[in-house]
Amino acid sequence: MYSIIVVPPPTTEGEHETPQLRLAPGERLTFGRSPADNGLTIAHEGVSRAAGEITAHSAYWILSNLSAHQTYVVENPEGAGEHIKVGPGRLDAPVPFEFSRIVLPAAGDLLPIEVWAPRHDYLRSPGGLDGATTAPAFSVDRTKRYFAVLAALCEPRLRGAPHAPLPTVDQVVDRLIPHWPSVTRTTVQWNIDYLAVKLRLKPGPDTADTGPRLNGKKESLVSLALRFDLVREDDLVVLAASRDRTAR
Amino acid sequence: MSDPYAVPVPEGYRVGAWEVGAPIATGAFGSVYEARLRTDAPPPRARPADPDESAPPPGVDGPHGLPGTAALKFLPTGTRTPRQLTHLRELAEREVELLRRLRSAPRLIRLYETLTVDDPERPGLDGATVLVLEKAEGSLAALLARTPRPGDGPALLAQICEGLAQLHRAGWVHGDLKPANVLLMRDGSARLADFNMAAELEGTHAYTPAFSTPDYTPPELLWSEIGERGRRIRPSADVWAFGVLSHLVLTGSYPLPGGTPSARRDAAVAYARGTDELRLSPLLPEAWRQIVRDCLARTHRERVGGEALLRRVEKAAGAPRSPRALPRRVDGRRTVRGGRAVLGAVAGVVTAAVVGYGISALADDGSGRPRPGTENSATASTPGTGAAHYGAAELRTDKGIPVAYRRLIVDSAHDCVQAQVTPALIAAMLKAESDFDARLADPALDEYGIARWTPRVLRFYLRSDGRPTERIPEPPFTPAQSVPAVGRYLCAIAPRLDVGLKGDERVLIAASYRTSYKKVNDAGGVPPKVRAYADRVAHYLKEYTPPGKK
Numbered sequence: 001m002y003s004i005i006v007v008p009p010p011t012t013e014g015e016h017e018t019p020q021l022r023l024a025p026g027e028r029l030t031f032g033r034s035p036a037d038n039g040l041t042i043a044h045e046g047v048s049r050a051a052g053e054i055t056a057h058s059a060y061w062i063l064s065n066l067s068a069h070q071t072y073v074v075e076n077p078e079g080a081g082e083h084i085k086v087g088p089g090r091l092d093a094p095v096p097f098e099f100s101r102i103v104l105p106a107a108g109d110l111l112p113i114e115v116w117a118p119r120h121d122y123l124r125s126p127g128g129l130d131g132a133t134t135a136p137a138f139s140v141d142r143t144k145r146y147f148a149v150l151a152a153l154c155e156p157r158l159r160g161a162p163h164a165p166l167p168t169v170d171q172v173v174d175r176l177i178p179h180w181p182s183v184t185r186t187t188v189q190w191n192i193d194y195l196a197v198k199l200r201l202k203p204g205p206d207t208a209d210t211g212p213r214l215n216g217k218k219e220s221l222v223s224l225a226l227r228f229d230l231v232r233e234d235d236l237v238v239l240a241a242s243r244d245r246t247a248r
Numbered sequence: 249m250s251d252p253y254a255v256p257v258p259e260g261y262r263v264g265a266w267e268v269g270a271p272i273a274t275g276a277f278g279s280v281y282e283a284r285l286r287t288d289a290p291p292p293r294a295r296p297a298d299p300d301e302s303a304p305p306p307g308v309d310g311p312h313g314l315p316g317t318a319a320l321k322f323l324p325t326g327t328r329t330p331r332q333l334t335h336l337r338e339l340a341e342r343e344v345e346l347l348r349r350l351r352s353a354p355r356l357i358r359l360y361e362t363l364t365v366d367d368p369e370r371p372g373l374d375g376a377t378v379l380v381l382e383k384a385e386g387s388l389a390a391l392l393a394r395t396p397r398p399g400d401g402p403a404l405l406a407q408i409c410e411g412l413a414q415l416h417r418a419g420w421v422h423g424d425l426k427p428a429n430v431l432l433m434r435d436g437s438a439r440l441a442d443f444n445m446a447a448e449l450e451g452t453h454a455y456t457p458a459f460s461t462p463d464y465t466p467p468e469l470l471w472s473e474i475g476e477r478g479r480r481i482r483p484s485a486d487v488w489a490f491g492v493l494s495h496l497v498l499t500g501s502y503p504l505p506g507g508t509p510s511a512r513r514d515a516a517v518a519y520a521r522g523t524d525e526l527r528l529s530p531l532l533p534e535a536w537r538q539i540v541r542d543c544l545a546r547t548h549r550e551r552v553g554g555e556a557l558l559r560r561v562e563k564a565a566g567a568p569r570s571p572r573a574l575p576r577r578v579d580g581r582r583t584v585r586g587g588r589a590v591l592g593a594v595a596g597v598v599t600a601a602v603v604g605y606g607i608s609a610l611a612d613d614g615s616g617r618p619r620p621g622t623e624n625s626a627t628a629s630t631p632g633t634g635a636a637h638y639g640a641a642e643l644r645t646d647k648g649i650p651v652a653y654r655r656l657i658v659d660s661a662h663d664c665v666q667a668q669v670t671p672a673l674i675a676a677m678l679k680a681e682s683d684f685d686a687r688l689a690d691p692a693l694d695e696y697g698i699a700r701w702t703p704r705v706l707r708f709y710l711r712s713d714g715r716p717t718e719r720i721p722e723p724p725f726t727p728a729q730s731v732p733a734v735g736r737y738l739c740a741i742a743p744r745l746d747v748g749l750k751g752d753e754r755v756l757i758a759a760s761y762r763t764s765y766k767k768v769n770d771a772g773g774v775p776p777k778v779r780a781y782a783d784r785v786a787h788y789l790k791e792y793t794p795p796g797k798k
Binding site: 133 | 277335424444445457458459460461462467468470471472473474475479510511513514517518520521523
């Protein structure tokens with residue numbers, strides 16, 4: 001029932017070892033240098049003892065800046081520079097992004113805390129979100145990169161070969177690179193992991209490693225996406241040359 | 249492009265014998281139109297979706313055995329319809345399958361036939377699946393929009409609950425219970441409709457497509473994991489939805505606070521996590537407070553279920569307790585209306601059966617085999633008072649049916665919603681099979697026990713939850729195992745027999761038990777090979793049925 005995922009900043013020892021934290025609506029997570037009072041301890045001298053607080057709120061989250069002097073910037077990594085600033089002492093500032101990176105200035109370093117809000121709702125067919133209408137359980141943003149990755153994965157099967165082999169991660173990179181020059185194997189894999197979280201596939205991204213396991217995950221993603229029409233043939237335009245969102 | 253109607257169909261359009269009239273409603277997937285039966289001209293532009301469906305069910309008036317008016321539900325399953333979506337085909341199939349299998353459940357909307365539009369000139373319609381359904385006067389949603397707290401709310405809720413109980417007993421989950429899916433008939437009674445999300449239970453779960461209506465979704469399914477087969481759902485999800493619906497009907501508001509669906513969704517999450525309490529409206533009548541609370545229990549395990557819920561709802565509604573909860577039923581007569589049995593009275597209580605004669609021994613212990621201790625079941629248990637007259641209204645007491653088996657026979661028949669599966673039929677079959685000899689063993693034919701079960705077939709009917717046992721059960725089989733399994737098997741056979749076969753439906757069911765429903769369908773009646781057996785069943789059926797009953 002969580003709606004928010006917090007990815008702690010990478011630590012010096014072991015990069016992927018810090019576990020993700022999942023928050024349900026109403027749950028709070030405090031972060032800061034002091035291990036005593038914080039749900040998330042950031043062991044860096046430049047960070048306040050009580051630096052801030054993240055509260056999951058419905059499908060979005062709010063941020064309190066508890067530091068005395070530092071302004072936190074919350075960036076939208078896919079937003080071409082889109083960001084908000086949360087000044088010192090500001091409480092409960094709402095953050096509207098599906099992906100966010102809180103950047104904590106810490107004695108010359110910038111420490112990123114990533115926060116994902118995978119439950120954001122998006123309009124499907126005509127008509128709004130209405131509590132009495134039967135709605136699919138998934139909600140995807142067709143302008144996000146994860147959607148381009150999903151479309152690239154589904155493409156061979158949507159183009160008419162129902163049992164076509166899925167593209168490899170490298171092939172997905174090749175397919176996306178004309179419109180997304182910075183794409184790499186890692187970003188594609190990251191997006192596949194994120195899709196598994198967003199579409200609530202059974203194994204979480206922190207338990208699934210790369211390699212053969214990823215293949216199973218791709219297969220599950222594609223069959224789910226096709227079964228529930230998350231990607232349709234006309235959605236493949238996101239792969240077409242006319243679209244260039246990095247130039248925005 | 250965003251036509252408000254999922255499937256626009258022009259007025260006057262002909263599908264099969266039907267002429268489409270005014271639109272009634274549209275949902276996320278399909279659209280429903282009024283239709284009139286036309287008697288002229290052969291039906292153009294449609295073919296029966298399923299040959300079985302082309303024959304009307306018995307007891308329907310009208311020139312083709314069809315009613316004069318109906319509601320046509322169009323699902324755009326064609327390959328070129330603009331809104332063609334892969335999952336729609338699956339949704340359509342679910343609804344058709346459920347309605348075919350539960351044809352005689354009186355609280356579910358009736359399906360008369362299914363058609364497929366065959367009209368290449370209209371790509372928007374070509375290939376669409378058309379369900380010809382009983383026409384209702386309106387929906388509960390429409391009623392609530394006019395009258396937020398309808399005076400007959402409690403009675404309607406009792407009927408809705410009865411419909412859910414019928415579904416659950418038959419092993420299905422509705423999956424999308426809400427006011428728009430409750431239809432009100434001309435006589436003011438309620439029926440459940442819209443089974444696109446319905447799913448047949450596989451053990452304790454069913455898999456439904458990953459669609460839901462936020463305000464009626466239990467918290468454990470909000471953002472639940474979804475596998476390739478869809479979302480795992482339990483009957484308790486319907487119970488939650490019933491709790492929400494009851495609160496809405498009785499108080500005019502949702503049970504969880506919040507002005508928007510997402511605020512209410514958060515409230516549901518907070519409540520389920522235990523960080524908030526349930527605060528029901530003070531307008532909720534006292535008799536209903538605890539019922540709604542028990543439907544809205546935090547976890548699915550704590551939620552009240554099935555028969556217990558139905559009995560409490562009926563009591564709170566002041567509805568005459570429908571005779572389904574029958575351990576001590578006096579009058580087991582079925583009301584026959586329009587040639588079809590009204591089944592409120594028919595299905596027995598699974599829980600009562602368990603208490604009644606140690607069938608609990610059949611509960612799954614993981615090995616797929618009954619636990620030891622089953623022997624002191626029906627045969628040995630001291631029958632309660634009146635055991636000799638148990639179910640006397642449907643099963644004669646003076647024809648030598650062993651008293652020890654009466655309760656077992658009557659309850660097993662009542663566990664099935666199919667009207668043709670009667671106590672007299674089961675008794676007649678046991679007589680013809682084994683002459684009520686529980687110790688029968690016929691290794692040559694591989695048949696054992698009072699019902700001459702073949703172990704590899706019994707496997708599929710031994711468990712009350714409909715799952716096959718892990719291993720093929722080994723004889724001996726006690727009557728407490730054999731007889732309920734007969735009830736379940738007959739219940740599975742009844743809806744699969746073609747309409748219009750020659751002979752008494754009940755005898756045809758018995759003949760299918762001996763051979764298979766497929767052989768009976770193929771033979772168009774009782775196959776010659778089992779003629780003698782069928783005659784014996786027919787003979788005892790007549791003998792065991794009380795005078796004045798069919």
